[in-house]
Amino acid sequence: MIARRRKSSLQRTQQHMAVLFILPALAVYSLFVLYPLLMSLWGSFFVWRGLRMLEYAGMSNFTRLFVFPSGGRLYGALWHNVAWFFGIMLFQNGLGLLFAWLLFLREKGAAFFQSVFFFPAVLSPVIVGALWRLLLAPGGAIEWMLNGLGLHQGNLTVLGNSHTALAMLIAVDAWNWMGLPVLIYTAGLRQISGQIFEAARLDGAGSGRMLVSVALPLLMPAIGTLTTLSFINTFNQFDIVYVMQGVQGNPSYSTDTLVTYFYRLAFGAEGAVGITDIGLALALGTLLFLILSIGTLLMLRFFDRRTVEL
Amino acid sequence: MNTLPQQLARLPGWTALVLWTAAVLLPLYILVVSCFKTTAEIYDNRLGLPQSFAFDNFVAAWTRADLGQNFINSLIVTGGAVILTIFVSAMAAFPLSRYRLGWNGIMLGLFLSGIMLPIRLASVELFTLMRNLGLLDSLTGLILVYSAIRIPFAVFIFANFMRVLPSELDEAARMDGAGEARILFQIVLPMVKPAISIVAIFTAIAVWNDFFFPLIFIFDDRYKTVPLAISVFVGQFRTDWGLVFASLAISMAPILIMYCLLARQIREGVGTGGGVK
Numbered sequence: 001m002i003a004r005r006r007k008s009s010l011q012r013t014q015q016h017m018a019v020l021f022i023l024p025a026l027a028v029y030s031l032f033v034l035y036p037l038l039m040s041l042w043g044s045f046f047v048w049r050g051l052r053m054l055e056y057a058g059m060s061n062f063t064r065l066f067v068f069p070s071g072g073r074l075y076g077a078l079w080h081n082v083a084w085f086f087g088i089m090l091f092q093n094g095l096g097l098l099f100a101w102l103l104f105l106r107e108k109g110a111a112f113f114q115s116v117f118f119f120p121a122v123l124s125p126v127i128v129g130a131l132w133r134l135l136l137a138p139g140g141a142i143e144w145m146l147n148g149l150g151l152h153q154g155n156l157t158v159l160g161n162s163h164t165a166l167a168m169l170i171a172v173d174a175w176n177w178m179g180l181p182v183l184i185y186t187a188g189l190r191q192i193s194g195q196i197f198e199a200a201r202l203d204g205a206g207s208g209r210m211l212v213s214v215a216l217p218l219l220m221p222a223i224g225t226l227t228t229l230s231f232i233n234t235f236n237q238f239d240i241v242y243v244m245q246g247v248q249g250n251p252s253y254s255t256d257t258l259v260t261y262f263y264r265l266a267f268g269a270e271g272a273v274g275i276t277d278i279g280l281a282l283a284l285g286t287l288l289f290l291i292l293s294i295g296t297l298l299m300l301r302f303f304d305r306r307t308v309e310l
Numbered sequence: 311m312n313t314l315p316q317q318l319a320r321l322p323g324w325t326a327l328v329l330w331t332a333a334v335l336l337p338l339y340i341l342v343v344s345c346f347k348t349t350a351e352i353y354d355n356r357l358g359l360p361q362s363f364a365f366d367n368f369v370a371a372w373t374r375a376d377l378g379q380n381f382i383n384s385l386i387v388t389g390g391a392v393i394l395t396i397f398v399s400a401m402a403a404f405p406l407s408r409y410r411l412g413w414n415g416i417m418l419g420l421f422l423s424g425i426m427l428p429i430r431l432a433s434v435e436l437f438t439l440m441r442n443l444g445l446l447d448s449l450t451g452l453i454l455v456y457s458a459i460r461i462p463f464a465v466f467i468f469a470n471f472m473r474v475l476p477s478e479l480d481e482a483a484r485m486d487g488a489g490e491a492r493i494l495f496q497i498v499l500p501m502v503k504p505a506i507s508i509v510a511i512f513t514a515i516a517v518w519n520d521f522f523f524p525l526i527f528i529f530d531d532r533y534k535t536v537p538l539a540i541s542v543f544v545g546q547f548r549t550d551w552g553l554v555f556a557s558l559a560i561s562m563a564p565i566l567i568m569y570c571l572l573a574r575q576i577r578e579g580v581g582t583g584g585g586v587k
Contacts, residue, residue, distance in 0.1 A: 018405035032458035124519030
């Protein structure tokens, strides 16, 4: 009886203490993350003048988003984000898998290569973008090397050319984050029991065959994590574009992304006069929120189903 | 042990690994040697060592471009956000992982949903909020926003580490009459030091590197952080390559030092948790 009363009084103090302990984190998180996010979603259904919210507007911000003159920008930016995602999947996560496999096969030196490959990932994308902007500039080090090797002549203008600029930014982004797939895949490979690879080798499978038929199906959780992370990062892409090509996504919007477009609408750098259009910005934000959350949920489910249990 | 054909078969693999290593290290090498060159020297001699190791570019970056002030601002914001995030997240994670409240799951879920939320899209409303609170052009404002963004990840890590500690630990302390705050700070927290270092490392990297929030909240040069200042330099000192290279080197120095000291913890943290960003 006494024990039970002590227990329930302990539980009462715990309820009180829990509220006290949780409150600071919850207050900061709610005020600066949850509240602005919910208000942004809500505000996308209203008419705005400057930073003032006026009357209810229904879906009109959304319909404006898809028609002239915003429609062209929207589809352009959306396409660049999609291309960016597939570029990263192929070049960063694909090549990263190959590197991870090579490191897995060689016990020697793996830690060294992992550390080197991951180093750019701890740098700010602003630093990475600024560095590559200098290296890729006309008269820069890359031009000099390519000319010296006889692979190229004259000025290197890959960042000023609307056909090549986006691919360059994707490559810089992959350079920045290559260490991430390498680390996640090697960790995944090390969790697979060595007996499985031993059995496959006794059956006469070569190392390429082992990667595709044995390791790949067992790496599904790692592939799922990386695909989802790359999807989220790609559709939030802003820093590299801003530093290397400016907030307009130069040349002629060929490197524009959804977040740079959002930034221009929200903080006034869109169009010749550079006025803000908060209603349109919030509608774009809501659209992007839907793309990200639905995309993420679908990916998580997709990879969850394909996870092989042993 | 390995025969020659076996070693030859490994050659393409080694070549690929060495090529990517070169792709990572060569730009960084160019960055370092260019810091000591004048702009004319950079054009004449791109890959070679500088004629002399003069620190003119560093001095110019630190004083003329005022990177020193930006550096101090970044240190204050990063330090403040790391301490605040660890403090409030550890406090929240303690009851959520160790008490039987009946609402642990819902509350944890609310925090964890923040790991995926694209907070940049809320920046218009966040801007209005910061203006109304008088937190524009303020390092305190940045500290609060960064802590808010990093709390979900920190709560997740702390809760995972605290959950697996034996329950006799706090029960015994309670018997001895220790208060709940003392149990958390003197008994539980010292036992989850790896969690503290994971949270500290990844919060520090994310905050030190961030560019988006200073871009929208900071207008006064006195409060600019390093990444924001760098984004201005790249345009402003476009012709003074030595100075830009030197400021890039200065801005990555703290992260480089931390990385050299903590490379193993970072590799393991990322490999198992995928904890960046």
